[in-house]
Amino acid sequence: MEIDKDNANPTILNPSDLPSRRREPLAKQRDDGGSGLFDHLVPAYNYLNDPFDGPASSGDSDDGSVEDIDEQEIYDLISSISDPEHPLSLGSLAVVNLPDIFIQPPTSPRSAISTVLVEITPTITHCSLATVIGLGVRVRLEQALPPRFRVDVRIKKGTHSTDDAVNKQLGDKERVAAALENGTLMGVIRKMLSTCE
Amino acid sequence: MSDIQQYLLDYDKNKRGAAATAQQTATRLEKRELKLLDLVQELGEYFNSEDGAVRSKTMAYLAEVLALVPQKVLSLQQRNLLCDFTLSRLEDSEGLGSCAKALTALEERGKWDHERVQKIVETLLHNSHPLRQYKQQSERYPVLRFIDTLMAKYRDALRAMHDDKPDFLSYFIAYFDGEKDPRNLMVVFSILRVPMIEWNIGANAQELFDAVFNYFPITFRPPPDDPYGITAQDLKDRLRDCISSTSDFAPYAFPALLDKLDSTSMNTKRDVLQAITASVAEYGPRTIALYSITLWDALKFEILNVQEEDLAKDALKGLAAIAKTLSKGTTGPLNSYLRPITKxxxxxxxxxxxxxxxxxxxxLNTISSISAEVTNIILAGVLPTIFTLFQTAETMAKRRGLLEVVVPLIHADIEVFGDWKSVGTAGPHPAANALVQFKDQALEIMSNGLTNAPPxxxxxxxxxxxxxxxxxxxRELLSDKEIGNIIQQFHAIVIHEESHGKDEVKDAAINALVEIAHQKPQVVIEKAFPAFMAQLPDTDTxxxxxxxxxxxxxAKLGGEEKVFSTVILRLKNKFSSAVQQNASSAYVVAxxxxxxxxxxQGSEQLEQNPESSSYYQDIVLPIIKRTSSSDDSRPKAFDEESTLDLVGRICNIIIRPLSVEQQNQISVELYTLFSGTPQNELSPIKTDAIEKSKTMVVSTHLLASLRKDAILPCEVNLLISSVVAFSQQPALSLPVRSASLRQISLLLNKFVPASSLKTIMDPLLNSPIDLFNLDKLDPFRxxxxxxCLKALLLRNSPSLSTLYPKLLAFLSHPKYGxxxxxxxxxxxxxxxxxTKANHCLINGLHKQKSFALLVPNITTSFREATPETKPNYLIALSGVLKWMPFDIVVEEVGLLVPxxxxxxxxxxxxxxxxxAITTLMSILGERPDAVKEHAGSLISRLLNTSTVDIKKAGEVGKSAEGSGGVAAPPRVRGLALKCLALVPEKLKQEVVLPYRRxxxxxxxxxxxxxxxxxxxxxxxxxxxxxxxxxVGDED
Incomplete structure (x- = not known):
C-alpha cells in the first residue's frame, strides 16, 4: 500500500468486551430477575388505554431525576471515532479506555467549570498520528459537551516516545486553534468523526 | 423535379422532406412505376459530380430508398447488381456510411453466399482501412454495425477468411484501431469477441488482447444530457467479457491486470478485481493452475490491508473463484494453491x-465454502495449528481471536456438508468430512472455555x-449424547448463571437452544425440558x-415448531398445578x-391446522370455567382485569382459527361462560350487574375470535343496545368500559351485514339513543x-360521509370539544x-377515505374557529395524522405544515x-420543499421544544410550571432534536446557513x-x- 501505516496490524478488541452502560431501562433491576420478555405481550395502544381522560403524558414523570454526565458517557462520545489509519474505532483499538477518563468536579463551590481529562494510548509508541487522534478527541468533546466542561486530552504517560512534546502541542490553545484552521487536517478529523453517532 | 433533385435539395434543411421523397421513390419502385435501371441511371450524373458532398448525399439517397423498399420487390439479380454497384462506390472516400447502410439493407432483403460475403469484407476493408481515417462518428457507426451483422450471420465465411489467410486477422484487428466513440466501441467489443471465442487465434492472441485492453480501465463518463444512452458500466461489462473470453489471453491479461492493481484509483482497482474474477471463472483449471499463486500474492494484499471494504469483498470473490475453477481440475493444482494460503x-x-x-x-472462510474438497484441505491445514496455538495462548483475547477463526470455518463446513435437516452444497453423498477428525478436540476446547471462563x-x-x-x-458429526451435553451446558447457563452485563451469553444460549431444537427436537425435549421444569415450582408460596x-x-423455546406443542403442554400443566396449590397471583400471571x-409464536401453526390440536378442550374450556366459577378453581389473580385480558387473549388465539360449528359451542356461552347462570342475569344484558362484570374483558376477546357467521347468544340489535346502555354506567371500571366499547365496535363491524347496517344504526343515531344530539353530549356518549365510527370506518361504510361532519362539528363545543x-x-x-385475523371487515382504502373526509374539513374549520377552540382542531388533526401512512398525507402537505x-x-x-414532529420529520424526508419557506419558524419552534432553560428550571424548581415555561418531556425533547438534525440534511445549504450560528x-x-x-x-x-x-468544500 502506498500509505505507509505506522502500525499496519493492530490488535482489535471485540465490541462485547468494550465497556458499556447496562441498558438503562432494564438495569432498573427488575425485582423478578426477568428480562421483560413478556412486557410487550399486550400492545401499548390496546383498548385498555383510554385517551379521553386528558393527555396521558404525565406518565413520563421520571423527568425529575437528573442523569449526570459521567465517564461512560464521555467514553461513548469518543470511542466511536475512527482511527485515521484503519477503518476501526478508537474503542476497539483500545486507544481510548474507560479507566483513562476522569471527570474533575469544579474546584471551588462558586465555579461551575468541571474538567474532563482523557488520556489516550497510541497503538504503538512511535505513532506519528497520536497528535491527530488527540486533536480529534478534543474537537469531538468540545462539540459535544456543554460549555461548563473544560477539555484536557493527553497521551498516557509512557505510551509514546515523545508524549511530552505531543501533550504540549495538545495543551497549547493557540496551536490547537491554528491546527484547526488547516484544511487538510480538518478534513482528516472530519473523516474520523464521521463515524460518530 | 426528379426525386433525387428534391432529395438533394431537402437533405440539409428538411430531413423529413428528404425521407418522404425516398419513401416516394421506394413506393414507385414497388409499383413498378419506376425501373431500378432508370433510377440508377438517373443517379449516375450525381455520382459523377465533382462535389464530394453531392456524391455522398446521392449514396445516402440510394441507401435510404433501398431500406424502404419492401421485401421481395428486388430480384436476386437486381440485388446482386446493386451490391456490386455499392461495392464499386466504396472506392469513393465519400459516402462510406451510406454504402454500409445500403449493404445492410440489401443483406436484409436476401441472404448472401460465402463468396459474396468474403468479397464484400475484402473490398470494404481494402477501401476503408483503417476506419479511423473517417472523422465522423456517423460514418463509422453504420460500417461497424454492418460488420457486426456479418459476424453474427456469416460466422463460417469470416472464419474461413481467417483460416485461409494467415495475415487476415491482424489486418482485421487493425481496422478498428483508434476508435474512441463509446457507441462505436460497444459494437467493436462485440465484433472482436467473436474471433476471441471462436477462432483459432494462436499467434494473434496478444494483438487481439491489446486491441481491447488498450481501453482498460474505462474512464468514460456520459455527458450530462447523455445523448448515447450508454453508461460506463455497459462499456465495462463488454470489455470484461472480452478480456475473459479466452484462456489464450491469460499470459497477457494477468500481468497487465495485476500491474493496474497497483493503481491509486479505487475505480481502476475495482475494475481489475472484477476482470480477474471473471477471467478466472472462464479460463479453466489448466490455465488458472499456472497463475493461481501469483494471483493469491496480489489479491491477499487487498484483504489483509483493507483499503475499501468493497475492494476486499471483490478480492475475496476472486480468491474463491480461483478455488472454484481449480476444484474442477485435478487435486494437484488445488493443493498447491491452498498450501501457501493456509501457511x-x-x-x-x-x-x-x-x-x-x-x-x-x-x-479461509470464503474459500472453504466452495467445495467439500477445499473445506477438507483447509480444515486439515489450519485446525491443528490453531489448536496448538490455543493451548499455548497466554491471553483470553488471543484464545477468543483463534476461536473466531474456527467458528466460521465450521459454519462453512456446514454449508458444504449440510446440517441435520438439510443437505449441503456437496449433495446428499459428499466425501468424508474432515471435521470429524477434529470434533473431539474442538468440543473439548469450547466446552471447557464456556464452562470455565469467568463470566x-x-x-x-x-x-x-x-x-x-x-x-x-x-450433519452427522456429533452423537445425540454429545449434543445432549452441549444442550446441558446451554441450559445450565440459562437457568443457573448469575446475570452479568447485558446478558449477551444468556441470550445467546437461549437462542442456541432454539436453533438446536430445530435440528434435534427430541434431544432438547429429553435433556433441557426436565431441567427447565425442575426450576419452575408448582407453587411459589x-x-x-x-x-x-x-x-x-x-417460552422462547416454543418458537421452534418442533417443540411447540410440548412447550404448551408443560406450561398448561404448570399453570393447573400452580392454581391448585394456591400460588401467588404474580406466578399465575407469569x-x-x-x-x-x-x-x-406458534400462532401460524395453529392457523394452518386448527383441528389437529386439542387446545380448545385442554386449555380454553378449563380456563373459561375457572374464570366464571366462584369456588377455589378460580385463582385470586382472576380478580384483576389485566389477568383476565391475558386469559382472553389465550382463548382468542386458539378459538379464532376454529370452524363455525366449533365456534358456535362457545358463542352461545359468550357471556355465561359455562357458569350455568342464565344470560339475562349477567352483564351486559342485565345492565346493572356491575359486581360480576369483570368477565366482560374475556367476553370481548371471545367475541373478537368468532367468525362472522357464528351464532350470537341473542339478536344483534338487542345486544348492541344492551352494551351501549351498559357502557354508560358511571360505576364501571375503566378496563370493563373499554372492553364493552370494543364489543360495540366488533358487533357493528363483523355481525351486521351491509344491507341491515342502516336499520341497526337507526336507534343509535336517532331516538331513543340519539348519539349526535348536541344537548345530550357527555364523555360516555x-x-x-x-x-361506532371505528367499526364503520374500517369497513369504509358510506355512512361516514354524513357522520364525520357531525363529529367534526363537536370540535367547537365549549365544554366537550x-x-x-x-x-x-x-x-x-x-x-x-x-383485525383481519379476527375476521373483521377491513377495507384496504379506509385510511385514504378517512383522510379525505376529515383532513380538508379540519384545516378549513381551523381557519374559521375561535381562538379558544383552535387547539381542538390541532389536537384532532394530530390524532388523525399520527397513524396515517405518509404517502396519503403527502397530498396535502402544503396545507398541513402551518x-x-x-x-x-x-x-x-x-x-x-x-x-406533529413525527409528521414534520416525514415531510422533511419526502417533501422538503414544502417546509422550505417555513424553515425559520420550524427551527425556532424545535429549539424551544427541545431546550430546557436549566437555570430557570433549577431555581424555580417544581414551580417552573407557574412561570409558563413548562418543559416538554424527555421523549419529545429528543424527538424535536432528531427533527432539527434532519433540517440541514434535507434543506438546501443556503436555506439553513443563516440559522447555523x-x-x-x-x-x-x-x-x-x-x-x-x-x-x-x-x-x-x-x-x-x-x-x-x-459541506461545500468536500469535493
Missing amino acids: ECNEHFEDAPTKQSQASARI KEVSFRLACLGGLLQLSKA DGQTGYLPVLEAF LLSALLYALN IRIIFA KTVAHGFTTLLQPDDLL LLLQSLDLQGEEAVKEA QVVKRLTGALDDRKREVRFCAVRCRARWLEVDE
Whole structure:
C-alpha cells in the first residue's frame, strides 16, 4: 500500500468486551430477575388505554431525576471515532479506555467549570498520528459537551516516545486553534468523526 | 423535379422532406412505376459530380430508398447488381456510411453466399482501412454495425477468411484501431469477441488482447444530457467479457491486470478485481493452475490491508473463484494453491486477534465454502495449528481471536456438508468430512472455555458458545449424547448463571437452544425440558422468585415448531398445578404470560391446522370455567382485569382459527361462560350487574375470535343496545368500559351485514339513543360515538360521509370539544382486536377515505374557529395524522405544515407535539420543499421544544410550571432534536446557513440536558449543524 501505516496490524478488541452502560431501562433491576420478555405481550395502544381522560403524558414523570454526565458517557462520545489509519474505532483499538477518563468536579463551590481529562494510548509508541487522534478527541468533546466542561486530552504517560512534546502541542490553545484552521487536517478529523453517532 | 433533385435539395434543411421523397421513390419502385435501371441511371450524373458532398448525399439517397423498399420487390439479380454497384462506390472516400447502410439493407432483403460475403469484407476493408481515417462518428457507426451483422450471420465465411489467410486477422484487428466513440466501441467489443471465442487465434492472441485492453480501465463518463444512452458500466461489462473470453489471453491479461492493481484509483482497482474474477471463472483449471499463486500474492494484499471494504469483498470473490475453477481440475493444482494460503494464514493466527488474523479468517472462510474438497484441505491445514496455538495462548483475547477463526470455518463446513435437516452444497453423498477428525478436540476446547471462563469474558464465551452450536448442527458429526451435553451446558447457563452485563451469553444460549431444537427436537425435549421444569415450582408460596428468567427462556423455546406443542403442554400443566396449590397471583400471571407468548409464536401453526390440536378442550374450556366459577378453581389473580385480558387473549388465539360449528359451542356461552347462570342475569344484558362484570374483558376477546357467521347468544340489535346502555354506567371500571366499547365496535363491524347496517344504526343515531344530539353530549356518549365510527370506518361504510361532519362539528363545543378532539387518535390507531385475523371487515382504502373526509374539513374549520377552540382542531388533526401512512398525507402537505407548526406551540399537549414532529420529520424526508419557506419558524419552534432553560428550571424548581415555561418531556425533547438534525440534511445549504450560528449556540443548552438520551440526540443534532458550512468544500 502506498500509505505507509505506522502500525499496519493492530490488535482489535471485540465490541462485547468494550465497556458499556447496562441498558438503562432494564438495569432498573427488575425485582423478578426477568428480562421483560413478556412486557410487550399486550400492545401499548390496546383498548385498555383510554385517551379521553386528558393527555396521558404525565406518565413520563421520571423527568425529575437528573442523569449526570459521567465517564461512560464521555467514553461513548469518543470511542466511536475512527482511527485515521484503519477503518476501526478508537474503542476497539483500545486507544481510548474507560479507566483513562476522569471527570474533575469544579474546584471551588462558586465555579461551575468541571474538567474532563482523557488520556489516550497510541497503538504503538512511535505513532506519528497520536497528535491527530488527540486533536480529534478534543474537537469531538468540545462539540459535544456543554460549555461548563473544560477539555484536557493527553497521551498516557509512557505510551509514546515523545508524549511530552505531543501533550504540549495538545495543551497549547493557540496551536490547537491554528491546527484547526488547516484544511487538510480538518478534513482528516472530519473523516474520523464521521463515524460518530 | 426528379426525386433525387428534391432529395438533394431537402437533405440539409428538411430531413423529413428528404425521407418522404425516398419513401416516394421506394413506393414507385414497388409499383413498378419506376425501373431500378432508370433510377440508377438517373443517379449516375450525381455520382459523377465533382462535389464530394453531392456524391455522398446521392449514396445516402440510394441507401435510404433501398431500406424502404419492401421485401421481395428486388430480384436476386437486381440485388446482386446493386451490391456490386455499392461495392464499386466504396472506392469513393465519400459516402462510406451510406454504402454500409445500403449493404445492410440489401443483406436484409436476401441472404448472401460465402463468396459474396468474403468479397464484400475484402473490398470494404481494402477501401476503408483503417476506419479511423473517417472523422465522423456517423460514418463509422453504420460500417461497424454492418460488420457486426456479418459476424453474427456469416460466422463460417469470416472464419474461413481467417483460416485461409494467415495475415487476415491482424489486418482485421487493425481496422478498428483508434476508435474512441463509446457507441462505436460497444459494437467493436462485440465484433472482436467473436474471433476471441471462436477462432483459432494462436499467434494473434496478444494483438487481439491489446486491441481491447488498450481501453482498460474505462474512464468514460456520459455527458450530462447523455445523448448515447450508454453508461460506463455497459462499456465495462463488454470489455470484461472480452478480456475473459479466452484462456489464450491469460499470459497477457494477468500481468497487465495485476500491474493496474497497483493503481491509486479505487475505480481502476475495482475494475481489475472484477476482470480477474471473471477471467478466472472462464479460463479453466489448466490455465488458472499456472497463475493461481501469483494471483493469491496480489489479491491477499487487498484483504489483509483493507483499503475499501468493497475492494476486499471483490478480492475475496476472486480468491474463491480461483478455488472454484481449480476444484474442477485435478487435486494437484488445488493443493498447491491452498498450501501457501493456509501457511500464510497460520502465520497471521500466531498473533491473533489482530486485523490481519481477522482478515485471514475471512479468506479461509470464503474459500472453504466452495467445495467439500477445499473445506477438507483447509480444515486439515489450519485446525491443528490453531489448536496448538490455543493451548499455548497466554491471553483470553488471543484464545477468543483463534476461536473466531474456527467458528466460521465450521459454519462453512456446514454449508458444504449440510446440517441435520438439510443437505449441503456437496449433495446428499459428499466425501468424508474432515471435521470429524477434529470434533473431539474442538468440543473439548469450547466446552471447557464456556464452562470455565469467568463470566466477564463475554466475547470469549460467546465464541465458545457459537462454536458449540455450529458443531451440534453439523450433519452427522456429533452423537445425540454429545449434543445432549452441549444442550446441558446451554441450559445450565440459562437457568443457573448469575446475570452479568447485558446478558449477551444468556441470550445467546437461549437462542442456541432454539436453533438446536430445530435440528434435534427430541434431544432438547429429553435433556433441557426436565431441567427447565425442575426450576419452575408448582407453587411459589415459599417466596421463591427466581423462576421468571427460566420461564422466559422456556417460552422462547416454543418458537421452534418442533417443540411447540410440548412447550404448551408443560406450561398448561404448570399453570393447573400452580392454581391448585394456591400460588401467588404474580406466578399465575407469569405462567399465563409465558403461555400466551408461546402461543403467539406458534400462532401460524395453529392457523394452518386448527383441528389437529386439542387446545380448545385442554386449555380454553378449563380456563373459561375457572374464570366464571366462584369456588377455589378460580385463582385470586382472576380478580384483576389485566389477568383476565391475558386469559382472553389465550382463548382468542386458539378459538379464532376454529370452524363455525366449533365456534358456535362457545358463542352461545359468550357471556355465561359455562357458569350455568342464565344470560339475562349477567352483564351486559342485565345492565346493572356491575359486581360480576369483570368477565366482560374475556367476553370481548371471545367475541373478537368468532367468525362472522357464528351464532350470537341473542339478536344483534338487542345486544348492541344492551352494551351501549351498559357502557354508560358511571360505576364501571375503566378496563370493563373499554372492553364493552370494543364489543360495540366488533358487533357493528363483523355481525351486521351491509344491507341491515342502516336499520341497526337507526336507534343509535336517532331516538331513543340519539348519539349526535348536541344537548345530550357527555364523555360516555362521546366514547360510544368513536366506538361506532371505528367499526364503520374500517369497513369504509358510506355512512361516514354524513357522520364525520357531525363529529367534526363537536370540535367547537365549549365544554366537550377537547374531549372529542382527543378521541380522533383512536379512529385510525392500530387495533389488536379489530383485525383481519379476527375476521373483521377491513377495507384496504379506509385510511385514504378517512383522510379525505376529515383532513380538508379540519384545516378549513381551523381557519374559521375561535381562538379558544383552535387547539381542538390541532389536537384532532394530530390524532388523525399520527397513524396515517405518509404517502396519503403527502397530498396535502402544503396545507398541513402551518398547522403542524402551530401545534408545537400548544401548552401541555405533549402527545400532539410528538405527533406533529413525527409528521414534520416525514415531510422533511419526502417533501422538503414544502417546509422550505417555513424553515425559520420550524427551527425556532424545535429549539424551544427541545431546550430546557436549566437555570430557570433549577431555581424555580417544581414551580417552573407557574412561570409558563413548562418543559416538554424527555421523549419529545429528543424527538424535536432528531427533527432539527434532519433540517440541514434535507434543506438546501443556503436555506439553513443563516440559522447555523443561532442553532449551534442554543444547542449547548440541550447538551446539558438532564436526560442522557436527550443529550445523545443533542450531540448528533449539533454535529449535523456544525457540518453545515463545511459541506461545500468536500469535493
